[in-house]
């Protein structure tokens with residue numbers, strides 16, 4: 358068993374410039390209404406009354422049919438269009454003829470190769486998906502700083518302010534990490550990339566995150582967390598050499614499980630949200646790829662990760678913005694006004710868990726799509742092991758911000774939330790040397806100092 362000794366230098370938290378972060382839920386896609394069916398002509402009806410009646414009735418029928426079809430199609434389109442237009446950047450290229458010139462350019466290929474350059478003995482060569490995201494940017498930096506080769510892949514979608522992702526990209530760029538702007542559903546891009554670089558590992562962190570947003574845009578979860586995952590796994594199983602695959606599942610897979618603390622062997626067949634259902638589905642898919650193709654796979658169930666450079670859609674972040682701008686915070690409560698609780702886990706602890714998972718991954722056993730023997734398949738909880746209630750989270754924020762919060766307590770809506778999470782990390786401790794050391798008070802103090810924070814507009 359190898360243990361990770363990675364630690365993160367303080368300068369990884371420095372942003373180029375503070376930015377005001379927008380609420381992604383306020384963005385809407387416009388619905389087109391300029392395509393009406395054409396009206397049937399009158400001329401033939403006037404030439405023959407009888408035939409005209411029949412024809413008129415069939416024209417009327419045809420007209421009603423067209424209008425009904427139009428309404429159905431418009432309705433379907435409007436349903437798909439709710440919420441931010443996260444889907445607009447999705448690209449599914451089907452042939453090599455559609456490869457953009459830039460990928461063929463020497464400059465682009467040089468950027469990819471240099472980013473993947475390994476600077477330590479036995480260093481890894483890692484593709485990090487979601488590298489402009491919260492966890493992805495931190496993990497990429499940690500790997501690069503110890504001498505591994507790292508290239509990122511991110512579609513820079515607008516689920517939350519893409520400027521934050523661009524700021525992370527600039528930081529990674531300063532450390533020699535190139536992020537390819539592309540989608541995990543783009544099989545042609547993936548093939549091109551794997552043909553160029555023999556990745557030893559894939560750290561798959563790209564996902565449609567957020568529990569409550571799944572009510573508004575379920576398709577984006579299916580697209581990223583299921584279709585995108587399968588596209589990436591397809592590429593990994595065909596690759597020669599096959600990389601070891603480490604990916605982000607979620608504490609949300611425990612769903613309605615009431616046995617605490619949550620252990621990896623507990624029930625995960627009762628998801629409470631569509632987000633959870635897609636992560637659980639992902640766990641089933643990776644099992645299949647391990648079984649059929651010999652891919653070495655490690656799934657990490659993250660428990661409510663927070664910290665500097667974080668996600669503005671999460672409660673600790675949006676609460677901070679609201680407190681700073683004098684707006685109330687809405688605190689959900691369970692039945693009988695029971696406080697909700699989360700096993701909030703600080704980003705540095707999560708990064709150590711991710712790096713340790715990469716370091717302890719065994720090689721995949723297949724080559725070029727054929728399994729040669731059984732391969733490693735693991736699942737670990739990465740949590741903090743000490744749940745904290747949401748009102749306590751707000752109290753800690755008030756203390757560090759030195760501002761009193763206006764608190765609105767409301768009954769928890771039926772939005773996919775679960776009342777509490779609590780990780781048992783015995784397995785990760787034993788096999789990864791995982792040892793979370795940052796309590797919520799210390800972690801939020803670091804978060805509040807992050808220069809990206811500004812009051813909400």
Ligand SMILES: O=C(O)[C@H]1O[C@H](OP(=O)(O)OP(=O)(O)OC[C@H]2O[C@@H](n3ccc(=O)[nH]c3=O)[C@H](O)[C@@H]2O)[C@H](O)[C@@H](O)[C@H]1O
Nearest residue numbers: 566567568607608609659660661671672687688689697774
């Ligand atoms: O571990 C995970 O698997 C997930 O963690 C995270 O989900 P959650 O644990 O739901 O975090 P987060 O939104 O910060 O809400 C925290 C608490 O505040 C409560 N909450 C939230 C909003 C609000 O307005 N009021 C409120 O009380 C809310 O009811 C909850 O009790 C990731 O977003 C998700 O992508 C996934 O990774």
